[in-house]
Amino acid sequence: MLFTTSNKILLLKVVIHLSAFLPLLSLYYLAFNDQLGADPVQEVIHFTGIGAFNLLLVTLTVSPIAKIFKLGYLLQVRRLLGLYTFSYAFMHLVNFLAFDLQLAWSLFFNEIVKRPYITIGMIAFVFLTALAVTSLNSIKRKMGKSWQRLHNYSYFIAILVSVHFYWSVKSEIISPLFYMLLTIVLLAFRYKKIKELILSMFVKKIRSK
Numbered sequence: 407m408l409f410t411t412s413n414k415i416l417l418l419k420v421v422i423h424l425s426a427f428l429p430l431l432s433l434y435y436l437a438f439n440d441q442l443g444a445d446p447v448q449e450v451i452h453f454t455g456i457g458a459f460n461l462l463l464v465t466l467t468v469s470p471i472a473k474i475f476k477l478g479y480l481l482q483v484r485r486l487l488g489l490y491t492f493s494y495a496f497m498h499l500v501n502f503l504a505f506d507l508q509l510a511w512s513l514f515f516n517e518i519v520k521r522p523y524i525t526i527g528m529i530a531f532v533f534l535t536a537l538a539v540t541s542l543n544s545i546k547r548k549m550g551k552s553w554q555r556l557h558n559y560s561y562f563i564a565i566l567v568s569v570h571f572y573w574s575v576k577s578e579i580i581s582p583l584f585y586m587l588l589t590i591v592l593l594a595f596r597y598k599k600i601k602e603l604i605l606s607m608f609v610k611k612i613r614s615k
């Protein structure tokens with residue numbers, strides 16, 4: 407009875423905590439001890455950005471895997487993965503604001519307006535924040551059906567982030583294109599659901615006219 411479902415969930419959660427939290431801890435340890443190479447600011451922005459995107463894609467992989475292999479219990483670790491996605495994205499934003507812009511808020515708002523890749527990153531972050539805040543069970547219960555509608559925006563966030571990544575690079579486009587492809591594959595699993603969502607949005611628009 408060692409591998410009961412609740413033990414498997416517990417084990418998975420421990421693995422997620424270790425593999426998401428320890429790299430972040432070691433990143434800042436190396437950064438504050440001057441061991442991150444010639445451009446530590448770029449390095450922390452890069453690490454947290456890629457980390458957030460990896461975690462977002464892993465979160466989106468859970469439900470197709472649970473469905474295909476009939477492992478329903480996997481759905482119970484989605485919230486934890488989503489919260490780590492948000493935490494990495496939050497640190498990505500903090501790194502940019504504190505280390506790159508030296509907390510120059512006016513410059514930050516300028517960047518949001520002037521650089522399309524920052525605008526898109528910011529929109530993605532606002533949606534991620536909404537998903538993280540509403541992931542609490544008490545809020546989920548209160549929101550009823552609109553909770554699922556809001557959480558479907560994770561697909562939209564993935565598209566925004568792949569565009570943000572693609573636009574942020576100057577020359578090396580192989581990895582952003584690879585991530586874009588991964589995003590498309592993951593969204594293709596939800597083809598029917600996404601089609602229904604888009605159709606229902608159009609129907610609502612037509613009815614409101």
Ligand code: HEM
Pocket residue numbers: 451452453454455456458459462495498499502524527528529530531534567570571574575
């Ligand atoms: C909160 C608003 C955001 C800001 C201000 C921001 C800012 C930046 C900046 C300055 C870069 C580096 C560009 C360069 O190399 O010069 C970057 C890259 C990147 N960002 Fe963001 N970002 C934001 C949101 C996000 C979110 C929500 C994600 C993922 C969930 C993300 C993922 C990435 C990735 C994957 C890269 C490429 C990393 C690299 O190769 O260096 N960003 N972002």
